[in-house]
Amino acid sequence: MRLLIALLIAVTACTARAADAPVVRLDHADFVASDAAEPPPDSAAWQPQSLPDDWDAAHTGLRGVGWYRLRFELTPPVPTSPTIYLPFLRNVGAVYLNGALVGSTGVFGRVDPVAAPVLFTIDPGQLRAGSNTLHIRLWSQRGFREAIDPVSIGEQAVFEAEMERERFMHFTLSQLAAVFSATVSLYMLVLWLHRRRDEVYGYFAAAALTHALFLFTTVPIGGWMLMLGNHAACAVFWFASTVFLFVFSLRFAGLRLPRVERGAWLFALLMWMSFAGDGLFPGQRWLALAGSLSINWLYLTIPAASLIVLLRAWWQRRSSESLLLALCAMYSVTVLTMGALTPPQHGLSLGETHIVPLFVVMGWILMRRFVRSLNDTDALNVHLEERVAERHAELEREQGKLQALTREQAIGEERERIIADMHDGLGARLISTLGNLEHGDATAQQVAASLRDCIDDLRLAIDSLQPIDDDLLSVLGNLRYRLESRLRTHGIALDWQVRDVPKLTCLTPRNVLHLLRILQEAFTNIVRHAQAQQIRVATAVDAGRVKIDVVDDGRGFDVDQAESAGKAQGLAKMRGRAKTIGGDLLVMPTPAGTTLSLLLPRG
């Protein structure tokens, strides 16, 4: 793009020039190194010198002031508004026409590294038809790539277009680069402020910012010329920018080398001091050493190091990002090297905008990462939703499995319980009855009684499986239904005094069977031993527990004596069952009979 603009301008400039009046172009001069304030006389040691003249090449080591003498013949007509055009001159020059000062490009003794094209308008009377002499005084501080391009004299209008072109290449492009750099810097800075851990952006922002400042200090922007020509400040920004870029490269390559970074800063500091030292600390001898170094090449060290780091990153990652960054660094170093190799002269100066491709690539990288992270987020959301749905389904499956397993386990436990119960209770009783019958030591009545017991047992077992919703009265009601006719045949009346009690969660089928067995045993004992007329069954809530009372009006018995005599095996069994449920069994003699209390836990 930049090349295209340059080309376009070059073409228009050429066409404009071709159509205009003749121009005297002076590319042959005489040179003499002289501190003279006025043009030296012809007797001085003038040496022929062609233009452009690069001091580093033609006058190596020369410092101070040099004079150029340019003689030319002006064929009439003399231009109506004659102009001397200096497309390129560094550091500071003063122009004398026929011995009289025309003007100077700057202040002698103050470095102006920019080398802007200069147009001096001269009084038509100053320019003679025929032979004229032009003297140019050029000041060099110390090897600041001092040079001068051929000088042209002609009609002002002719040079205005050319100067516009030169100014565009020297200033406008630099201004654009500066603004671009500042924009990139701002963008990166905001990004870094929001993502402090991404140091690459921070260093890049710093590099862009310092580079923008560097450009601002080298380019006159409008009337703001404060920093212009302050080459010490301008060099600070330049070196800082290169070091920041170097650290950025390290971070981008995933390297964290504090020593190398400190070394780079120190090196840059030394470079800067050697570069700007004279201006900052005039007369300091110790700077002479640094000043004697050929900084033309040394200042390439840090950009070259950045290039190496980026090439290494590309070598390791083989990513398009690292490749593009490495290419940009390579472009930067190449442009700087070419700038150092080619003599300084007018025309397009790529050196000042060498970093622009890097900014473009960095912008592209950011955009790409941004788009990618957006896409990733979208994909992640979709993925997450899928995962959630998947997990949900999985959980449901697991839960279903668990439920099935729990159910199976419950069924299994219940089956085991029923089998064990039938085996120990009904089974044992049937076997003993069968045994008695087979050995003939049982009467038909005894067998019948035994079988009735078996049936009772069976009924209890079945009743224990009824859903009773933790309702104790339901259990008791059913027991009464089962047993009452039997009690009646023994002449025992039931006094049913049950009252509503809280729900008992302990009433699992297993515990219900224990409860039924306890009560059945209690009734059986009363029928067999107590000679009772009446049994009262009552329920109550007692100290947070639910109490079932079975009270008979029989003859009663001494509980302790019965237990110590080992006769109350049934009673011990009942106590055991009560304990299994988590309850207590109390047997107390009363004035008229016995009270059996079963205390059940509420839980």
Place this chain on the structure above:
Amino acid sequence: MSNATVMVVEDDPAFLARFCRIISQAPELSLLAAVGDLASARSTLQRMVPDVLLTDLGLPDGSGIDLIRETAARQPRTDIMVVTVFGDEEHVIASIEAGATGYILKDSLPEEFVALIAQLRAGGSPISPIIARQLLKRFKPIGTTANASPLSTANAPSTVQPGNGVDEAGLSARESEVLSLIAKGFNFAEIARLLSVSPHTITAHVKKIYQKLAVHSRGEAVYEATKMGLLGGR
């Protein structure tokens, strides 16, 4: 009351023999017929009307429920008892729905057996605490949903008298109370005393409850309503 004639339908020969023996040994009962399948039962019932029909449910050529339904429709004077096994209250309820007014356990002791028939003949309806609980559960959902269905009133037979303050679809408060007390083990006499009414009233309540259950089961619409009610009660 003279001897009650009993007809037994039971496919298991051993049980059939046992029932026959119990009935013939009971002075207040006389055995009218004993058959082993549905077809024979139907043809027998064409020819004679027993006071009491004892029937098993699982017959080789059909369900005893059908026999109960047919007999209940054709012979309102016959008391129908279903013969069942322990813990099979679901079938008892189904039988009552079909028109049975009592049930008897297959392995009841002879004295229980005779006593139950006597109770039935005396106008009572045998009921156990477990059946009472099941009935309470069964009626709860119906009472709330079947009311809304016009079909239930359209199909309600004339035997049920609506308008006496009792909703024919659900239980009255008193009926619920009676069932609840039965479920807690109280007998009819005790309940009568607790509620300060005569024992006959309690018997009548239970009979009414049985009838309501039977009314529910009649007709497709009511059956559907019942199903809906059961579903709605979940």
